[in-house]
Amino acid sequence: MIPPSSPFSSPFSSPSNNEVRLLADAVFDGRADRASIKRLESLITSDLGCLQGYVQQLNFHSVISQMARNRTPEEAAVAVLQDFSKAIRLRDRRERLTWSLLTAVLTCSLLVVVGTMVWRAGAFRSSPLATIASLSTNIQIRGESMELGRIVRRGKPMTVTEGVLSLQLPHVMVDVLGPATFQLDGPDRISLKTGTLVAKVDPHGAGFTIKTPTAEVVDFGTEFRVQHLPAKGTDVSVRQGRVQASLLDQLGQPTQLLELTDHRAAEFPISARTAREVNYQPQDFTPIDRIRGGIRSIDGMLRTTPQAPASLLNGQVLTHNHVLIIPEQQQVVLDRDLVLDGLEGPTRIPAGSSVSSYLVHYDPPADLSRAPRGAVTFNDQIAAVIVKTADLSATDALLGLPGTEFESESYRGLEFGLDEDMVQVSTDRHTVSFHFDMSPPQNLDEARVLVVTNPNAPRPAP
Amino acid sequence: MMQYWDSVNDLFSDDVDSSREAMFLRQLAAAYHDIYASSLAIVGRGEDADDVVQEVCVVLWKQYDEFEEGTNFKKWACSVAFNVAKAFVRKRRRQQGYGLSDYALMRVAQIQSGGDELLEMQRDVLQNCMQKLSDEERNFLFDCYRNAPTLAKYARNLGMSIGTVYSKVKRLRRRLLDCVQRTLRRGETL
Numbered sequence: 054m055i056p057p058s059s060p061f062s063s064p065f066s067s068p069s070n071n072e073v074r075l076l077a078d079a080v081f082d083g084r085a086d087r088a089s090i091k092r093l094e095s096l097i098t099s100d101l102g103c104l105q106g107y108v109q110q111l112n113f114h115s116v117i118s119q120m121a122r123n124r125t126p127e128e129a130a131v132a133v134l135q136d137f138s139k140a141i142r143l144r145d146r147r148e149r150l151t152w153s154l155l156t157a158v159l160t161c162s163l164l165v166v167v168g169t170m171v172w173r174a175g176a177f178r179s180s181p182l183a184t185i186a187s188l189s190t191n192i193q194i195r196g197e198s199m200e201l202g203r204i205v206r207r208g209k210p211m212t213v214t215e216g217v218l219s220l221q222l223p224h225v226m227v228d229v230l231g232p233a234t235f236q237l238d239g240p241d242r243i244s245l246k247t248g249t250l251v252a253k254v255d256p257h258g259a260g261f262t263i264k265t266p267t268a269e270v271v272d273f274g275t276e277f278r279v280q281h282l283p284a285k286g287t288d289v290s291v292r293q294g295r296v297q298a299s300l301l302d303q304l305g306q307p308t309q310l311l312e313l314t315d316h317r318a319a320e321f322p323i324s325a326r327t328a329r330e331v332n333y334q335p336q337d338f339t340p341i342d343r344i345r346g347g348i349r350s351i352d353g354m355l356r357t358t359p360q361a362p363a364s365l366l367n368g369q370v371l372t373h374n375h376v377l378i379i380p381e382q383q384q385v386v387l388d389r390d391l392v393l394d395g396l397e398g399p400t401r402i403p404a405g406s407s408v409s410s411y412l413v414h415y416d417p418p419a420d421l422s423r424a425p426r427g428a429v430t431f432n433d434q435i436a437a438v439i440v441k442t443a444d445l446s447a448t449d450a451l452l453g454l455p456g457t458e459f460e461s462e463s464y465r466g467l468e469f470g471l472d473e474d475m476v477q478v479s480t481d482r483h484t485v486s487f488h489f490d491m492s493p494p495q496n497l498d499e500a501r502v503l504v505v506t507n508p509n510a511p512r513p514a515p
Numbered sequence: 516m517m518q519y520w521d522s523v524n525d526l527f528s529d530d531v532d533s534s535r536e537a538m539f540l541r542q543l544a545a546a547y548h549d550i551y552a553s554s555l556a557i558v559g560r561g562e563d564a565d566d567v568v569q570e571v572c573v574v575l576w577k578q579y580d581e582f583e584e585g586t587n588f589k590k591w592a593c594s595v596a597f598n599v600a601k602a603f604v605r606k607r608r609r610q611q612g613y614g615l616s617d618y619a620l621m622r623v624a625q626i627q628s629g630g631d632e633l634l635e636m637q638r639d640v641l642q643n644c645m646q647k648l649s650d651e652e653r654n655f656l657f658d659c660y661r662n663a664p665t666l667a668k669y670a671r672n673l674g675m676s677i678g679t680v681y682s683k684v685k686r687l688r689r690r691l692l693d694c695v696q697r698t699l700r701r702g703e704t705l
Contacts, residue, residue: 078688080559082663082681087613094619108556108626109637113692114660115552116638118561120645121657284650302642323650 069096070106077110183220183227183237186350189357190377192216193231210236213248217344217357224258226349227251228341238264249280251341254294268321268328269307270298277313278337286322289313290337300328346380347409347504349483353427364458365414367465367497372416376427376487381410382452384506393448396438396476396500406505408436410452413500415489428486431504435482439501442466448501465499476500539579543572546589552634553593556627557600557620558607562664567603571596597624637695644694648687656687 076093079085085093096103183205195212205211205220213231220227223240233248241261243250254261256274263270265281268289275294281287289298291313299307300321309328311319318333344357351357354375362370362379370377384407391402402408411429439445442465449459459465467476467489475488489498543550550571555564574595575582582591601620608614615623645653659680662669670680 074692077559078685081555081561082666083560083562084681085559090613090615094615098616098619098622104622104626108623108630109633111556111559112552112627112630112634112637113641113688113695114561115548115555115564116634116641117645117656117691118555118564118660119548119551120642121660283654324646 069100070102073097073103073106074110077107077114081111081114183222183240185218186221186226187217187219187345187348187357188351189216189218189344190375191358192218194218205237207237207239210234210246217341219345219350221350222258222261224255225261226253228345230340245279245281247281247283249278251278251338252276264301265321267301267323268298269301270296272296278341280337283323286320286324288318288320288331290318290333291315292335292338298328300326342383343380346383346411347432347506348378348380348411349430349432351378351427351429353486354425355427355429355487361454362457365412365499366458366460367462368416370414370416371418372414373418375425376489377414378429379412379414379454381412381454381501383409385410385452391448391451391503393437393439393444394441395444396440396478400437402436402503402505406436408452409433409504409506410448411502411504412453413487413502415487415496415498417496426486426488428484429502430484431502433483433504433506435478435485435502436505437503438476438478438485439503440467440476445499445501452501452503460497460499464497467498467500535579539576542588543575543592546592548638549589549634550592550596553596553624553627554600556623557597558603559615561660563603563607564600567596567600570603571599574599593628597628636699640695640698641691644691644698647694648690652687656684659684 073093073096076085076089076096079089080093093107097107098104185203185205192213193215195214211229212234213229215231217231218229220229220237222237225241227243228251229235230249230251233250234246235248235250236244236246238244241258243263245263245265250263252261252263252272253276254272254274259272259274261272263272263279265279265287266283267281268279268287270277270279270289273295275296276292277294277296278290278292279287289296293315295312295314298311298313298319298321300309300311302308308326311328311330313319313330316333316335317330318337319328319330321328343361348357355378356372356375357378357380364370387402387404387406387408389404391406391408393400393402411431413429415425439448442461442463445466446459446461453459475486477486478484479486485502487500551564551568554567554571555561558564558567571592575592578595582588601617601624604614604620605617648656658669659666666680667677670677673680675683
């Protein structure tokens with residue numbers, strides 16, 4: 054066996070070795086022509102130093118290639134096998150399809166057309182992993198037109214340039230705060246290239262993982278935030294529960310493991326070789342609380358808003374083709390019973406209850422001819438839906454957004470009757486659905502949904 | 516290649532012996548970098564190495580019953596990689612009408628198989644040297660390696676000519692190589 058060169062020698066010290074290095078680069082890049090290969094053959098079969106230099110240069114490319122993919126060897130091995138499996142399956146499918154088409158052409162050309170269309174619609178799609186559960190009014194997604202309920206598939210990079218997109222995965226709700234670029238790698242795995250993700254994981258979703266270029270965060274049933282900025286690195290904050298966060302090296306291998314629990318945070322800098330704990334900043338979660346609060350999902354033409362409106366007077370915040378859901382005061386502990394005449398009749402929410410409030414605002418322009426429908430589902434149970442102007446006004450100070458100006462005219466509340474506004478609470482009391490009618494000349498309609506956020510609190514009584 | 520289809524499906528089916536699958540994947544993962552390096556040393560071209568490594572992994576799984584537990588998986592895997600890569604090069608040589616001779620490939624395989632420690636050391640040193648590039652330079656270099664099959668398109672997207680991209684990559688490679696050589700000469704172990 055020919056021994057390898059000493060690692061401390063320079064394999065490229067002579068002009069011919071330098072030439073070999075350049076030839077190796079050309080071979081690696083696919084730019085080597087017949088003459089280059091002939092010259093390379095001559096050098097590496099006649100000069101041991103050149104041979105060693107050639108092998109070392111290709112090893113150099115091998116290492117950079119692995120770094121560039123930023124995968125652990127385990128992931129790389131599995132990915133290779135899966136890719137191969139997929140490629141063969143696709144080819145197999147194509148071959149079978151060719152025979153089917155030939156047969157079909159002979160029998161019925163119409164069937165061929167229909168069959169091909171059906172096949173093309175489904176054969177190349179990757180598996181669906183998540184659905185879009187909520188969108189903010191200012192959402193901008195690069196190259197995509199996204200709607201609520203749309204399926205997001207594995208392996209497709211997505212860039213949210215502005216706003217907040219919420220994804221529902223099995224047992225996990227992920228909020229993506231733009232600007233951010235990410236990709237779903239599996240039902241329990243997301244790669245974050247840049248930007249901020251907030252994940253809320255229920256106990257059945259333990260093991261959910263967010264991977265960035267410098268860190269991997271594995272959840273054990275919690276709510277946590279991961280931010281990756283290419284110039285800085287990754288920050289991880291845990292609001293509740295427990296995560297394991299690993300610092301990754303350039304090969305994507307974990308080099309340091311930190312366990313973070315309630316109200317703890319750590320940073321995984323891109324330039325340093327160690328991760329370290331930093332002060333937990335509760336305000337890191339404020340943007341997501343402001344926009345989503347305890348909303349689990351939204352269906353239909355509803356949107357959330359990233360900023361508290363200064364005025365919600367008639368005509369100030371128009372909702373062109375949607376209904377707006379605005380999280381208001383969260384987890385307000387009532388110091389006395391709250392009595393109101395709600396959607397389901399007189400309701401009393403006992404003192405000591407922790408209540409979160411969500412204002413439903415609908416103010417379409419005069420030329421809109423069709424009213425939107427929609428539903429919103431909360432993590433916690435709905436205690437009451439306030440629909441009358443008097444009750445809305447009476448609760449503005451306690452539960453409304455501080456500093457926001459509210460309408461006080463009688464048309465603010467909902468009008469019930471034949472062909473008028475419709476609001477329903479689901480039997481499990483987690484979902485409220487809307488279909489607002491328009492009553493010109495003032496189209497404004499508002500309702501306030503109160504959600505009890507401490508399950509041990511006294512139950513609302515009729 | 517079609518004959519491997521069933522065995523690859525096996526690997527991801529529910530019926531497969533999960534401990535055997537887990538053992539295979541663990542061993543494959545541990546040897547993956549060496550398999551890639553061995554394949555690349557023979558085929559030379561980065562894009563071809565990806566195809567060869569795919570095939571090597573499938574052959575390894577298909578022949579895993581023949582692998583004797585307790586022997587060196589990495590050595591076995593690398594020898595399979597050399598054979599698969601050599602077959603690939605021969606086929607390409609027939610198609611193109613030129614390529615390295617079997618003798619040259621054999622010499623390359625000999626050097627590569629004797630250079631485990633060197634490869635490991637180069638990997639560590641290169642990782643350290645990579646940190647000395649700016650984020651922008653590092654990301655550019657990685658993008659070029661990831662986009663190798665469509666580098667011309669990538670260059671167009673950047674508003675650069677393919678020649679400019681190659682020149683930039685060449686300069687970065689030179690800097691990294693100089694750094695690796697300097698570090699190895701100083702005998703730093705990191």
